[in-house]
Amino acid sequence: MTSATTKSAFWNGLRDGLPFIFVVVPFATLFGVVALDAGLTLAQTIGFTVLVIAGAAQFAAVQLMLDNAAIGFVLLAALAVNLRMAMYSAALVPYLGSAPIWQRALISYLNFDQSYVTSIAKYEAEPDMSVPNRVSYFLGVSTAIAPLWVVATIVGALIGKAIPDALALDFILPIAFLSLVAPMLRSVAHVAAAMVSVIVSLLLISLPSGSGLLVAAFCAMVAGVVVETWMEGRSA
Amino acid sequence: MNYSTGEIWLIIAIMAVGTFAIRFSFLGLIGNRPMPPLVLRLLRYTPVAVLPGMVAPLVLWPAATGGQLDMVRILSAVAAMIVAYRSKKVVWGMAAGAIVFYAGLWATGQL
Numbered sequence: 001m002t003s004a005t006t007k008s009a010f011w012n013g014l015r016d017g018l019p020f021i022f023v024v025v026p027f028a029t030l031f032g033v034v035a036l037d038a039g040l041t042l043a044q045t046i047g048f049t050v051l052v053i054a055g056a057a058q059f060a061a062v063q064l065m066l067d068n069a070a071i072g073f074v075l076l077a078a079l080a081v082n083l084r085m086a087m088y089s090a091a092l093v094p095y096l097g098s099a100p101i102w103q104r105a106l107i108s109y110l111n112f113d114q115s116y117v118t119s120i121a122k123y124e125a126e127p128d129m130s131v132p133n134r135v136s137y138f139l140g141v142s143t144a145i146a147p148l149w150v151v152a153t154i155v156g157a158l159i160g161k162a163i164p165d166a167l168a169l170d171f172i173l174p175i176a177f178l179s180l181v182a183p184m185l186r187s188v189a190h191v192a193a194a195m196v197s198v199i200v201s202l203l204l205i206s207l208p209s210g211s212g213l214l215v216a217a218f219c220a221m222v223a224g225v226v227v228e229t230w231m232e233g234r235s236a
Numbered sequence: 237m238n239y240s241t242g243e244i245w246l247i248i249a250i251m252a253v254g255t256f257a258i259r260f261s262f263l264g265l266i267g268n269r270p271m272p273p274l275v276l277r278l279l280r281y282t283p284v285a286v287l288p289g290m291v292a293p294l295v296l297w298p299a300a301t302g303g304q305l306d307m308v309r310i311l312s313a314v315a316a317m318i319v320a321y322r323s324k325k326v327v328w329g330m331a332a333g334a335i336v337f338y339a340g341l342w343a344t345g346q347l
Contacts, residue, residue: 179329201289
């Protein structure tokens with residue numbers, strides 16, 4: 001019985017991950033094009049995509065490598081872009097903390113924006129979900145995304161500049177992230193957090209590689225809790 | 237690009253290890269131990285605290301227009317949010333955003 005339900009959790013995750021094909025394919029293809037254009041070999045491009053598996057940080061690294069930045073600076077800037085994932089990692093603890101360590105390691109490897117937000121939305125909507133089902137669901141979402149991420153990068157590296165810029169595929173990413181986050185705005189506190197996040201991140205836009213976003217995210221979390229507490233105080 | 241092959245692989249290797257360490261940090265090391273209630277409350281806002289701030293500059297100052305405000309992108313972002321919010325379905329929001337975006341690009345002669 002248990003194995004049947006974890007199987008269906010996996011398939012549900014896979015289904016919920018499928019819409020991201022429209023984000024992952026253009027984004028990964030573009031990375032393949034850019035990386036090869038910058039002078040990486042096909043093996044290095046695949047290495048990046050398989051080992052690092054974090055789109056925004058990969059783009060940041062290649063961009064800095066094009067400018068021949070010092071290696072330490074490339075690493076620092078690209079890893080700073082990924083620091084938001086420490087917040088994701090912490091936010092998953094209440095849901096997945098009791099899973100076996102190898103499953104937590106596997107999920108950590110596959111923890112990127114789409115898999116994280118899709119899964120956490122499911123966990124919040126269905127608080128009674130068992131831990132094995134949560135793990136299966138996460139792996140289902142990732143299975144819809146991660147292999148395709150690698151394949152599309154290779155395709156991009158092989159076909160090069162055949163994709164016209166006029167298609168403006170880069171804007172599919174913001175559209176997807178907004179569609180992900182909009183259904184999660186279910187209280188005044190969530191809306192307040194989102195607004196603080198937008199305002200602070202725009203104000204700090206000139207800070208290097210993602211550090212403004214970290215400050216914005218922290219301010220937004222505090223704003224969410226403050227408004228939540230205030231609303232509770234009013235209704236009590 | 238002036239890096240040697242070894243240097244490029246070094247960058248890839250350290251980024252791989254560093255990124256995994258960031259992702260494994262809390263989930264791997266805290267595991268089943270309880271976290272302070274205030275931290276748990278803060279973390280509940282993680283998705284709505286990170287994604288809007290990440291996306292806002294991409295919507296308002298898109299690289300594709302050289303950082304100029306673009307009504308088509310703003311309207312398509314609004315359409316995606318409204319439809320996703322009302323339907324509670326990510327895929328409908330994406331569809332609405334994409335339709336408004338490409339219709340807008342076509343109507344303004346950018347496609």
